[in-house]
Amino acid sequence: MHKTSRISGGQLVALLLASRLSNCLLLTPNSLDGVTLTDSVLATLLSGILLFLLFLPTLLALRRFRGRGLIDVAYLHGRPMGRVVCIAYVLLCLFILCLDIVQFYDFAEKSMKAGFSVTALTVAIVAVAFAAAFYGIQALGRTALLVAAFSAVCLIVFSTALVPEMRLLHFSPTVGSGFPAILRRAVAELPRTAEVVAIGMLYPYIGGSRTGVAAVFSGLTVLFTALVSVTAMGVLGDFSSQVAYPYYTAVTAVQLGVFQRMDILIITVWLSTFFVRMTLFCTLFLSVCSRVLGRRSRVPAAVIATLLLAGFTLLVSGGMPVGGWPWVTAVYWWVLGAFCLILPPVLRLMIKNKRRGAV
Amino acid sequence: MYRDFADIPTGSGYAVDRECDTVSEKTPLSASLADNLILLRERFGISADLVIREVRVAGYDAALISIEGMVDRHMMANAVILPLMRMQEGYPDAKTLMREIRENVLGFVDLLEAKTAEELIELIISGFAAILIDGIGTASLGGLQAFMIRGVSEPSTEVSVRGSREGFTEAIRVNVSMVRRRLKTPQLTFEMTSVGTESRTAVCLCYMRDRVSQRLLRDVRRRLRHCTLDMVLDSGYIQPFLEGKRRSVFTGVDTTERPDTLCGKIAEGRIGVLVDGTPFALVTPYLFSEHFQSMDDYTQHPLYASFIRMIKYVSFFVSLLLPGLYVAVGTHHPEMLPSVFLLSFINSDRSTPFSLTVEALLIHFVFEIMREAGLRFPKSVGHAVSIVGALVIGESAVRAGLVSAPMVIVVALTSISAFVIPSLYGSIATLRFVFIVLGGTFGIYGVALGTLLLVISVCSLNIRGIPITAPISPFSLKAMRDVFIRSDWRVLSRKRFLVQNVVGSRIAEGEEEQPNA
Numbered sequence: 001m002h003k004t005s006r007i008s009g010g011q012l013v014a015l016l017l018a019s020r021l022s023n024c025l026l027l028t029p030n031s032l033d034g035v036t037l038t039d040s041v042l043a044t045l046l047s048g049i050l051l052f053l054l055f056l057p058t059l060l061a062l063r064r065f066r067g068r069g070l071i072d073v074a075y076l077h078g079r080p081m082g083r084v085v086c087i088a089y090v091l092l093c094l095f096i097l098c099l100d101i102v103q104f105y106d107f108a109e110k111s112m113k114a115g116f117s118v119t120a121l122t123v124a125i126v127a128v129a130f131a132a133a134f135y136g137i138q139a140l141g142r143t144a145l146l147v148a149a150f151s152a153v154c155l156i157v158f159s160t161a162l163v164p165e166m167r168l169l170h171f172s173p174t175v176g177s178g179f180p181a182i183l184r185r186a187v188a189e190l191p192r193t194a195e196v197v198a199i200g201m202l203y204p205y206i207g208g209s210r211t212g213v214a215a216v217f218s219g220l221t222v223l224f225t226a227l228v229s230v231t232a233m234g235v236l237g238d239f240s241s242q243v244a245y246p247y248y249t250a251v252t253a254v255q256l257g258v259f260q261r262m263d264i265l266i267i268t269v270w271l272s273t274f275f276v277r278m279t280l281f282c283t284l285f286l287s288v289c290s291r292v293l294g295r296r297s298r299v300p301a302a303v304i305a306t307l308l309l310a311g312f313t314l315l316v317s318g319g320m321p322v323g324g325w326p327w328v329t330a331v332y333w334w335v336l337g338a339f340c341l342i343l344p345p346v347l348r349l350m351i352k353n354k355r356r357g358a359v
Numbered sequence: 360m361y362r363d364f365a366d367i368p369t370g371s372g373y374a375v376d377r378e379c380d381t382v383s384e385k386t387p388l389s390a391s392l393a394d395n396l397i398l399l400r401e402r403f404g405i406s407a408d409l410v411i412r413e414v415r416v417a418g419y420d421a422a423l424i425s426i427e428g429m430v431d432r433h434m435m436a437n438a439v440i441l442p443l444m445r446m447q448e449g450y451p452d453a454k455t456l457m458r459e460i461r462e463n464v465l466g467f468v469d470l471l472e473a474k475t476a477e478e479l480i481e482l483i484i485s486g487f488a489a490i491l492i493d494g495i496g497t498a499s500l501g502g503l504q505a506f507m508i509r510g511v512s513e514p515s516t517e518v519s520v521r522g523s524r525e526g527f528t529e530a531i532r533v534n535v536s537m538v539r540r541r542l543k544t545p546q547l548t549f550e551m552t553s554v555g556t557e558s559r560t561a562v563c564l565c566y567m568r569d570r571v572s573q574r575l576l577r578d579v580r581r582r583l584r585h586c587t588l589d590m591v592l593d594s595g596y597i598q599p600f601l602e603g604k605r606r607s608v609f610t611g612v613d614t615t616e617r618p619d620t621l622c623g624k625i626a627e628g629r630i631g632v633l634v635d636g637t638p639f640a641l642v643t644p645y646l647f648s649e650h651f652q653s654m655d656d657y658t659q660h661p662l663y664a665s666f667i668r669m670i671k672y673v674s675f676f677v678s679l680l681l682p683g684l685y686v687a688v689g690t691h692h693p694e695m696l697p698s699v700f701l702l703s704f705i706n707s708d709r710s711t712p713f714s715l716t717v718e719a720l721l722i723h724f725v726f727e728i729m730r731e732a733g734l735r736f737p738k739s740v741g742h743a744v745s746i747v748g749a750l751v752i753g754e755s756a757v758r759a760g761l762v763s764a765p766m767v768i769v770v771a772l773t774s775i776s777a778f779v780i781p782s783l784y785g786s787i788a789t790l791r792f793v794f795i796v797l798g799g800t801f802g803i804y805g806v807a808l809g810t811l812l813l814v815i816s817v818c819s820l821n822i823r824g825i826p827i828t829a830p831i832s833p834f835s836l837k838a839m840r841d842v843f844i845r846s847d848w849r850v851l852s853r854k855r856f857l858v859q860n861v862v863g864s865r866i867a868e869g870e871e872e873q874p875n876a
Contacts, residue, residue: 008833008863112804115691121801128808132815135606139819142832146814264688264695268807275811 006207007141015144015202016195016217017224019280021151022100022273023192024225025266026107027232027247036172037233041226043185048222050186051193054340055214058200061344065351070200071291073347077354085343086292089201092339093285094305096194098312099328100278101126105316110244112267119317123310129278130302133286137205140279147272154269155224158262159231161254166234191332193221194281197339201284385475390453392420392493398476399424414440417456418448420493424479429486431505438466439488439501453494460490461499469502481559508533514616514638516781522654526616531561531635537618538565538633542625546570554583554634555591561635562597565621570628572859578823579630579643594634594641601632601643602822608786608813611822613645620654628857644822644858646829648842650782651675656845665844671779672843678777678787682719683794683806685769689715691802707763715766716799722762722770723791730774824865825858833863 007015058070065073071089075082101122108118132140199214206213232246235253240246247266254262282302289301389395396411403409408427415421423439442464450456461470471487473479479498483489486504511533514526527534535549550564562583566576579601586600594614599605601612615621616639621631624642632641651671656664688695689704696704711718729748736744753771756762777787790813797805820827830838837854838861840846858864 011833116801121804124801124805125808128812132812135815135819138821139815142818142826142828143811143815145832145834146818147811264692264803268803271804271807272811275808279815 007138007202007205008207009213011141011145012199012202012206012213013216013220014148015141015276015280016198016213017220018144018148018151018273019195019198019277020193020217020221021148021155021224022270022277023103024221024228025155025247025270025273026103026245027228037170037230038172039182040185040229040233043182044189044222044226044229046182046186047189047225048218050190051196051221052214052218054190054193054196054336055199055218057341057344058196058203059214061348062200062203064348067204069202069204070344070347071288072204073351077347077350081350083292085347086288088339088343089288090285090292092197092335093281093288094308095335096281097126097278097285097305097309099332100274100281101309101313102316104274105313107245107248107270111248111263119313122313122317125275125278126309126313127306129275129282130286130306132275132279133282133302134298137202137283137287140276140283144276144280147276151269151273152224154265155227158251158254158266159227161262162231162235162250165250165253166231167237170234170237188329189225191329191336194332194336196336198280198284200339200344201287385477387475388473388479388491388496388498390494390496392422392491395476395491395498396422399480402476402480412440414444416443416460416492417446417450419450419453419456422491424483424489424491424498425503426483426486429484429506430488430503434503434505435488439490439503443490453492457490457492457495457497457499460492465490465499465501467501467503471500471502473498473500481553484559485561504532511537517615517617517620517653519617519654519658521658523617523619525618527618527621527633527638527640529636529638531563531633534618534633534638534640535563535565538621538625538631541618541622542567547625550580552583554586554597555588557589558591560591562591563633565625565631565633565640567625567628570626570857571630572628575628575644575823575859576630579632583632591634592636594632594637594639597632597634598641601641607816607820608790609647609783609817609820609827611645611820611825611827612641612643613649613782614639614641616640617654623654623657628859644825644827646825646858646861647817647827648831650780652841652845657848661845661847668843668845674776674779675783675787678773678779679790680794680806680810681773681776682723682769682791683798683809684803685766685798686715686719686795687798687802687806690799704765707765710760711763711766712760713762714799716795718762718766719769719795719799720792722756722766723773723795726770726774727788821865825861826863829861829863835862838862 061073062068062070065076068076071082071085074085104125105118105122108121112118195217228247232250233240235250236243236246240249243249248263248270251266252263282305285305286298286302290298293301386398389398396413399409399411410423410425410427412423413420414423421443423435423443425435443460446456446460446464450459461472469487471482473482473489474497479489479500482500486502486506487500488503489498489500491498508530509528511525511528513524517526525537527537539547539549544567546567546569548564548566548568550566552562552564553559554562564576564579564583582600582603583597586597588596591597598610598612598614602610615624621640621642624645625631629642629644632643634641651668656668659667689708693701693704708715713721726748729744733744733748753767757764757767773791777784780787794806794809797809799805801808818826818828818832826833829835830842838856840850841856
């Protein structure tokens, strides 16, 4: 990524939001966590606040080193430190991409009912995402703006069309599930927002106003997550815990115009957001690789990563039960915690100590 | 106002661009007429169109040099040869004689002087008549251009209902005059240069000094200087040099055949590039949304113009995606269709021997063959090709069971829609095949994936620091007054639109240009 390829604060919000929507649309019974509909909305609101708090350490650290990203800050301490942080980010991007592939494969297998090979489609998406990553963050930011607008409009249309299908009975009293359950649900929602780690790397590429990006993103995430939860649970009620993807199941009930079913459209919307998410992390992956190994390493790095992810896809399609591993969410939590809560203040402290020593 | 890259003051616009000249060492003209004539004959070889008329002028040996067919023969005889032959003897030297000829004998509007063989040759081949006198190492040249040109006619690719019927012609000077006639401001500037080391094709940059971005102008000049072609026979030859590195099937440089459209673009801070011998002017930077604008939009009622514009956007998506979506739905997602339509679809599809993908590829391929044939054949035969095509493909192929009737409808609809945006036809026609293959392989997901890759490739395009997808993405609500809808002229005139001020432009911000731009 060239530092001349800037994106505006609005484009960054759109980029993060489009990426987040890919997770938001795949509302699962696990993510509902046994809370009632109204409590689920409260939990979503609470998770929005927690999400914003998760952004703060990174933002505060970056404010200190104006115009630099976390990797640049690490390099300020010295090349070894910079490389260690870079390798950590490379592994993080690969980890997120692997989990995305698992999620995609699982959803595709359960929902698409396609006449073609889902494995081939998954590999194609990985390859296309890496190819798209070469267009740079600026192009991705502009594309994300269009995708986010398109997805938002579609979500609103779907939810509006589903209003007649909602039942008042499904709206249970507030705090019926108890506050611990609501808090548990709110915390469980956080690992679904992997975008929070991206801000540390994207910060130098934001042109114009940077203030409010985290707040607006958190707010919009809350809004759309609540919309999806309300729609899914309002239509399906308790049945939502019986199906794999409640929102998707609810939307299949909509009939718009000549189209008998809306499942293809919701999958297309989801695929768009998923593409943005994959491309975002592929772009970050290539950016970090070129920082460590030089700009010429981008093509070999992309090829190697595509092959690795294609191999992982084959493992997943071969029956590797990754989706069922209960520790994945916990690992996700620890990883996010390390990159959002620990790394920024630690880097800040190390630089401060180094400067003191130099004086 | 004409200006040359090398700032040579001239009234003709045919000044020599010294920076573009590839002959690094210039040969000065000799004081000997015989030597100069030998030099010219050496350079032109046995070319039959070089005309050298040797005469005696006031007792000195002289020669009139021109290219046959490039100068007006009557003017040459009456305004040059006769007055020269009537001059009396008595001039002390050739230099005085030449000064007298320049000041009192020749009555040319364009009167230039050449001191080197290269300048002399370039001006002669541009239609100037040269006078060389024995004893002086300079030549006087007068503009006597009079070659056959096609008259001004209606543009064939940008027909307007209410607008002007004038289109550009092949003669650059006629085109310049058509632009000047519409923009009577001294701010309008024409910069002449030549491109092509062998063809020396005249190229003219048109812009408004008070509106164009100087960075933009410098960049266009630099790119033209770095044009390494030896032959430039059309504006399409230099278009890639203005585009820079191509990362998408779409481009930030486009053409127009209409002088009024070019004037509109110039008034928005863009640069027009007229190329001699081409009735199409290049315009840069060209935003993606401009493909959906036409001259008629601005002459009709805003409501109707907005409606037409929406139709154009819909047509774009129909022409690009409909065949791919049809193949995708028919092959992989038939459950999306209403049952009545589904039954009729299955019935028609069963009667054909090919899969839907092969059928779509085949029929689109045949359509493109017919279109190309209709375009290249003489007009009378072209009509016959259309009739045969319509009968063979539309009627016989369906009856023979080679293709299904819905597919013919899809192809017809797609093709008609593509003609709504003629400037994008090439890109759309190519991409359509890709989307058919994607739709046949991965269904709607393949089409969605292809669309996203296309969108990101278009979004990556910056033409000289200006994002061509602006003002859609990056988004500007204010600029939307002339994108999806066309606002009233009273609204449009409130604030002047300049392309360098478009949202996301790095020209306005003064930032460094992106390397890939």
